[in-house]
Amino acid sequence: MGKTVSDELRHEVLRANLRIPEAGLATLTWGNVSGVDRDAGVFVIKPSGVSYDVLGEEHLVVVALEDGRVVEGDLRPSTDTETHRSLYRAFPSIGGITHTHSTHAVAFAQACRSIPVLGTTHADTFNGPVPVTAALTAQQCAEDYEYNTGQVIVDLLGGDDARAREVPGALVAHHGPFTWGADATKSLEHAVVCEAVAEMALHTLALGTVVPPQHLLDRHFTRKHGPGAYYGNPGRV
Amino acid sequence: MGKTVSDELRHEVLRANLRIPEAGLATLTWGNVSGVDRDAGVFVIKPSGVSYDVLGEEHLVVVALEDGRVVEGDLRPSTDTETHRSLYRAFPSIGGITHTHSTHAVAFAQACRSIPVLGTTHADTFNGPVPVTAALTAQQCAEDYEYNTGQVIVDLLGGDDARAREVPGALVAHHGPFTWGADATKSLEHAVVCEAVAEMALHTLALGTVVPPQHLLDRHFTRKHGPGAYYGNPGRV
Amino acid sequence: MGKTVSDELRHEVLRANLRIPEAGLATLTWGNVSGVDRDAGVFVIKPSGVSYDVLGEEHLVVVALEDGRVVEGDLRPSTDTETHRSLYRAFPSIGGITHTHSTHAVAFAQACRSIPVLGTTHADTFNGPVPVTAALTAQQCAEDYEYNTGQVIVDLLGGDDARAREVPGALVAHHGPFTWGADATKSLEHAVVCEAVAEMALHTLALGTVVPPQHLLDRHFTRKHGPGAYYGNPGRV
Amino acid sequence: MGKTVSDELRHEVLRANLRIPEAGLATLTWGNVSGVDRDAGVFVIKPSGVSYDVLGEEHLVVVALEDGRVVEGDLRPSTDTETHRSLYRAFPSIGGITHTHSTHAVAFAQACRSIPVLGTTHADTFNGPVPVTAALTAQQCAEDYEYNTGQVIVDLLGGDDARAREVPGALVAHHGPFTWGADATKSLEHAVVCEAVAEMALHTLALGTVVPPQHLLDRHFTRKHGPGAYYGNPGRV
Known part of the structure; x- marks a missing residue:
């Protein structure tokens, strides 16, 4: 079997996974990032339960978008793999997905509360609250649980x-955050x-919140x- | 006197102790981990009051399960040694024990509240709340205090x-967490x-908790x- | 075009920017510091969206105080550049400006609350509460938004x-802190x-605040x- | 002028000062530790406003217990020097003093609340609440302010x-913690x-406190x- 994904994608997915502990978002082996190659019909994802200390490109697993088959790799992929696959299939613009159990975002998920837009830090990235899904039903948990975890997000949107x-x-x-991007x-x-915005929101809620004007939020997002x-120097540094 | 425990066990117990400060669970010399050799009838534990900076395998103390005698080692074992011994004797499946004064778990212990199951992060590891014991009586404190500290856990379960x-x-x-495992x-x-789940629970309680469906929790634990x-790649990485 | 600012200023501005992540005030590329050369009529500032990991003196951008033109540098300056320029123009004693999205200061900004003076830690640096501006109007957001962000601070003072x-x-x-100095x-x-004082204030508010006597605060500031x-050893270490 | 204090004392005081940032208790140059030589009638203390990054033994300042004169050293001693001197003079058993602006202890000081005894972590070190002083009067602030800061502690005890x-x-x-020891x-x-106990107490207060039995606290302190x-291995590691 030849190589199914580019070295660049593999390298990027490894780097993004290693940034989970670097950013303080990891406990033990928790969390995972994947990146997709739409043309090849596959995505690359972290293996299940492997410590970030030893994680290398050779451990990454390549999975088919179509049916979730492991196309390349010796290890079992993340147990959350089917959630990633569900999201990739529903949203064609998504090129990468991250799942963590970061402390404050989990607190909002456990409280079944969206993260409200309380300022420009939030509006710079999210054009609206980070919404919370419905709880999975007993049937959604009984079968294809991980795929259905993606589906409740798809339904939410x-x-x-x-x-x-x-x-x-x-x-x-009752679970935690999934994020995605290009x-x-x-x-x-x-x-x-x-x-970061979950932690800021928690503290702001303790101080008493004030709804920010929409024109300010719009300005920051746009x-x-x-x-x-006009933010940043894309492609130049 | 010959060597009473394997180099492997000694090495694992040292490594596990050093992970206490690495994981941010240590203040000064607080905390200790032990590992048991059931066949030899002994367990290996951190010495009392030794800084993690200088802790080496040569400092570890080997203690008899039967009577708490120091079988090997020049230093006094952790003051919590008798608590470990009490737990090893009551629960045959336990192969290792950790005690810390980690901030948020201690807060629950000081409030005499169990850590409630508020989401999948908790359910992945604990199949139910992390329960809190009764307070030790004056008599339990007066004699065999550390052994009795284990006994209130044994009684709780x-x-x-x-x-x-x-x-x-x-x-x-009023004290703090003890955890164990294979x-x-x-x-x-x-x-x-x-x-981690104590910190998440504290924040969730501030946001308002919602009882998670049992089918979701069961799915995660199982x-x-x-x-x-089907989680992880045991024995492969 | 010759060099417009001294190596010393350029070096100081780089160093101050790198202290943002060192002090734990940065998320991703957020935050920026500038320093002004009043005689040359320019200030030096961080480029927009550049990671602190790779930031070097060669990336810094020199901007004219008069009209905001980029005088030196290949990259776009921070999107907050016009806010800095607005403050430099209004307050002649300001020699440097820092903007961050540090967690607890942002929480107060999002709650539209000043950081109250609750003790000597605050009074050592700020002779009064760290005040919060009015929200920008729709018109202030629509045009010259970043310059107007400085103007609401100028108006506040x-x-x-x-x-x-x-x-x-x-x-x-609804945004976050701007600080300045010599x-x-x-x-x-x-x-x-x-x-630091925002975090202390948040915890103090949870415990119940007591107004400190003004004579104590005055003593610390003076x-x-x-x-x-008589604090410090300026110029000696 | 010959050397007034031993190399050992000088080295210990430097080391203890450097542990302030290592333990996460420092913001900028805040905090200071001193150690006393009762026979020589002097104590060694951190200089004022010097960064921990560059702090060396040659910067430490030796001060006379009797009158606060600088006996050795080129720099100004910590502005808190007179507070240390006041405590050394009042309490003959004190051999060293530390002052920090650590976040949670300051929160209790700013709320004018003692840190209550909520569990064994506290009782292991403090045989009772960490008490809070009265506020300094206008007169106590106007003259000999730093010495009087020590005196309100002396009065409290x-x-x-x-x-x-x-x-x-x-x-x-309204200020922060001073601690001392042998x-x-x-x-x-x-x-x-x-x-550590201030942070635990803050979280415990949020969860609801339960007064711990005195026999448990006594057991831990003794x-x-x-x-x-019988805790530790003093003098052996």
């Missing part, structure tokens, strides 16, 4: 790819922001996203 | 080894999870534990 | 340079203090600032 | 050396414990302190 681009993350009720790196960065964006 | 396997940890009231490494990892487990 | 010296920072409502280094240190200051 | 040994620390109202190292360790102590 009405399967709308445009919404997935505007708010690149969601909380699965590629694996972006999905990881959205996981970092999701945790200066970083869309045709009028 | 009704001496049931199966329960100890399902929920591998408990909070001693070996020293597992007991340490359960201490890490105990602190995908990592028991005959149907 | 009544354009009073003496007040800017006494309380070297402010919170922009130079870039001082502005960075004030950002560190702003976050022992570090002004003609009678 | 009724000048009782035995009490100072039982509870080796206090919170100065030597500089012990005083630093008590500062670490003071911050197993580490006094003639019956």
Whole structure:
């Protein structure tokens, strides 16, 4: 069997996974990032239960988008693999997905509360609250549990790819955050922001919240996203 | 006197102890891990009050399960040694024990509250709340205090080894967490999870909790534990 | 075009920017520090969206105070550049400015609450609460948004340079902290203090606050600032 | 002028100061440790406002217990020097003193609340609450402010050396913690414990506190302190 994905994708997925512990979002082996190659019809994902200390490119697993078959790799993929596959199939613009059990985002998920938009830090990345799904039913848990975990996110967004681009993350009720983006790196960065705004929101709720004006939030989202964006130096550093 | 325990056990117990500060669970010299050799009738434990910076295998102390005698080692064992011995004697399936004063688990212990099951992060490891013991009586404090500290945990679980396997940890009231597992490494990892879910629970309680559906919790516990487990790549990385 | 700023200023601004992640105030590429050369009529600032890991002096951007033109540098300056320019123009004593999205200061900004003076830690640096601005209007957001972000701070202080010296920072409502000082280094240190006192204030509010006596606060501010200051060993280490 | 203090004392005081940032108790240059030589009638203390990054033994300042004169050293001593001197003079058993602005201990000081005894972590070190002083009066602030800061602690303890040994620390109202011990190292360790128990107490108060039985607290204090102590391996590692 020849190589199914480029060295670049493999390298990017490894790097994004290693940024989970670097960003303080990991406990033990928890968390995983994947990146997709739409043309090849596969995605690359972290193996299940492997310590970040020893994780190398050779441990990554390549999985078919079509049926979830392992196409390349010696190890079992992350138990969350089917959740990733479900999201890739529903949202064509997604190029990478990150799942963590980061502390404050999990707290909102466990409280079945969306992370509200309380300021520009949030609006810079998420054009609206980070929403929380319905709880999975007994039937959704009994069969294809992990695939259904993705489906409750798909249902939450009405399967709308445009919404997935505007708010690149969601909380699965009683569980934790999934974030996504144009590629694996972006999905990881959205996981970092999701945790940061969750922590800020928790503290803000303790102080008493004030609804920010929509024109301020819009300004922040549009200066970083869309045709009028003027943030950053993309491709130059 | 010949060597009483294998180099492997000694090495594992040292490694597990050193992971206490690495995981951010240590203040000063606080905390300790032990591992047992049931055939030899002894367990290996951290010495009392030694800094993690200088801790080496030569400092570890070997203690007899039968009577608590020091079988090997020049130093005094952890003051919590008798608590470990009490747990090893009551629960035959326990291979390792960890005790820490990690911040959020101690907060629950000090409030005499169990850590409630609020999501899948908890259910992945603990099949039920991390329970809190009764306070030790004046008599239990006056004599064999440390052994009795183990006994209040044994009493809490009704001496049931199966329960100890399902929920591998408990909070001693007004004191802090003890966790255990199949070996020293597992007991340490359960201490890490105990602190993580305590912190998540504290934040969730501030946001308002929602009882998670039992079918979701069951699914998570059983995908990592028991005959149907499919998490991880045990023995392969 | 010759070099517009001294190597010293460039070096100081780089160093101050790198202290943002070192002090734990950075998420991803967030935050920026600038330093001004009043004689040359320019200030040096971090480029937009560049990772601290790779940031070097060659990436810094030199901007004209007069009109915001980029005078030197290949990259786009921070999107917050116009906010810095607005503050430099309004307050002649400011030599450096820092902006972060540090967690607890942002929480106060999102709650539209000033950081109250609750003790000597605060009074050592800020001679009064760290005040919060009014929210920007729709018109202030629609045009020259970043310049207007500075203007709401200028308005908050009544354009009073003496007040800017006494309380070297402010919170922009729904956004986060801007701090300043005699130079870039001082502005960075004030950002560190702003976050520290915000965290202390949040915890103090949970415990119940007691208004500190003004004579104590005055004593602390004046022992570090002004003609009678006796703190530190300036210029000697 | 010959050397006034031993190399050992100088080295220990430097080491204890450097442990302030290592233990996460420092913001910028905040905090200081001193150690006393009763026979020589002097104590060694950190200089004022020097960064921990560059702090060396040559920067330490030697001060006379009698009158606060600088006996050795080129730099100004910590502004808190007179507070240390006041405590050394009042309590003959104190060999070292540490002052920090650690976050959670400051929160209790700012709320003018003692840190209550909520469990064994506290009782292992402090035989009672860490008490908070009265606020300094206008007159106490106007003259000899730093010496009077020590005096409010002395007054709080009724000048009782035995009490100072039982509870080796206090919170100065609206300010922060001072801790002490048999030597500089012990005083630093008590500062670490003071911050740890303050954080635990804050979280416990949020969960609802339960008064621990006195027999449990006594057991913990006496197993580490006094003639019956059996904790640790003193002098052996």
